Amino acid sequence: MGDDCAVITPANGLKQIITTDTLTYGIHFDATVSAHDAGAKLIKRNLSDIAAMGGTPSHAVLALLCGPDISIDWLEAFFAGIRQTCEQFTLSIVGGDISTLPAGQFSSALTLVGTAKKPRLRSGANVGDAIYVTGQLGGSILKKHYAFLPRLDEGRWLAARPECRAMLDITDGIAKDLQAIMPDNSSAQLDLKNIPVSKDAETLATSTGKEPMEHAFCDGEDYELLFAVDGKAANADFEAQWQADFPQVKLSKIGQFIEAVDTGIYIDSSTNEPLPWIHGYRHLVPE
Amino acid sequence: MGDDCAVITPANGLKQIITTDTLTYGIHFDATVSAHDAGAKLIKRNLSDIAAMGGTPSHAVLALLCGPDISIDWLEAFFAGIRQTCEQFTLSIVGGDISTLPAGQFSSALTLVGTAKKPRLRSGANVGDAIYVTGQLGGSILKKHYAFLPRLDEGRWLAARPECRAMLDITDGIAKDLQAIMPDNSSAQLDLKNIPVSKDAETLATSTGKEPMEHAFCDGEDYELLFAVDGKAANADFEAQWQADFPQVKLSKIGQFIEAVDTGIYIDSSTNEPLPWIHGYRHLVPE
Structure with missing residues (x-):
């Protein structure tokens, strides 16, 4: 100084x-x-x-x-x-x-x-990779936006594993941030039942009139990790290793990257229909 | 990106x-x-x-x-x-x-x-060191505050010479910034005739009612280099080397550090009286 x-x-x-x-x-x-x-x-x-x-x-x-x-x-x-x-x-x-x-x-x-040692970038995911998130999503405006813990240990753990191919921290909601790790000419097929909707997303939904799932997709400032894992490695063994090292941190496999149905969109795996939530928090940046 | x-x-x-x-x-x-x-x-x-x-x-x-x-x-x-x-x-x-x-x-x-290679710090000057500045001082609000050229070549030239013992860029005026390279228990004896008062300081003085010298001492954003040189090395040879390498950039030996008359003050070498300009641009920082 x-x-x-x-x-x-x-x-x-x-x-x-x-x-x-x-x-x-x-x-x-x-x-x-x-x-x-x-x-x-x-x-x-x-x-x-x-x-x-x-x-x-x-x-x-x-x-x-x-x-x-x-x-x-x-x-x-x-x-x-x-x-x-x-x-x-x-x-x-x-x-x-x-x-x-x-x-x-x-x-x-x-x-x-x-x-x-080996910085993990946003690029690097392939069609066939599984999509994971840490923690719970949505409703961070109630408290988590300042009360979160950055996932430093988890990030290093993942970056040390070559099967983790791309990673980012969720700051604008998975609706927007998922685009950044999506391979070219792919879509994301998502399992809504596996999206970790936080209690705060549910609480917030009672006053906003939105669905908790929309808050989980579109709210900013989750500060959770979103990452892609080689489809062959995204198995029970991988998840068991995570649980052993981070027993307090929920890990959710929320879907996978598939060949493009329509580039960049999200598909509900249970209905095969596009999902409506495609925009996260919008910054000032001109579109 | x-x-x-x-x-x-x-x-x-x-x-x-x-x-x-x-x-x-x-x-x-x-x-x-x-x-x-x-x-x-x-x-x-x-x-x-x-x-x-x-x-x-x-x-x-x-x-x-x-x-x-x-x-x-x-x-x-x-x-x-x-x-x-x-x-x-x-x-x-x-x-x-x-x-x-x-x-x-x-x-x-x-x-x-x-x-x-060898970062030159603000500390390192000794009693007996000569004090130099590059360029012209004062009145930068008229234009120089955005039209200046950072003294990168000059800074590297000086840092490569061990006789240059301490250096900073003048952002708050020499009145304030000189304090930062002053050795402990010393005063600065300054030769007012050698202070490079800019034309803009003179122009500005016609509308502010201050003396041009006060602008040279107290105006912010000169972005010139202020540095201390071992008194024995601060000679015509040093200055000739500077002129050979930077013929466009005025170099002024404005004084020297002397044993403390009163710690941290500036002494007019021609009268041996303290100079009145001891504050440069004041930031928000509590005093």
């Missing part, structure tokens, strides 16, 4: 990975989230990206943008959340920048550097 | 350096600066930090925060400024994140990774 750049010494023989994510008041958190939890969330959003590559985090730089009216107490609690989460995941903040925004505004951007 | 993290392969035998800087509408640029120049400035702000360590940039990740009302034309010109500057400095954007802000707001954060 204190110099114009941080100096980091990369470990030999490992690939280096880098990711950046923002956390903005009114977008990624609001007044119902404590400053401590907001700080923790900024770190964990980035850690989830590292997890999705099968990596290990090492260093971070933090850019803060604050309105002049922000209280020192709030900032201290925000930093405490950052510090505690960095300690929990053996991560160092090595530099940063602070700048002003208009009153009432707060934003932050964290860039995280890490290493990975 | 497209994966959760970018994968970069560090060069062997070099130290890796990392820096982050933001660019916010209303703070770092306004409607008088073109979108193209704003994009270029975001890159150059970070490049100036790399220059100050004597490094070479390699990879960047970009976080964008935009209000929903931003025009596609503006964003395209902003990206064109980024792209052109990256090409100019042989730098790749390898990842990023986009997120929303309230209407009318725009901010961005760039994190830049680079390498350096």
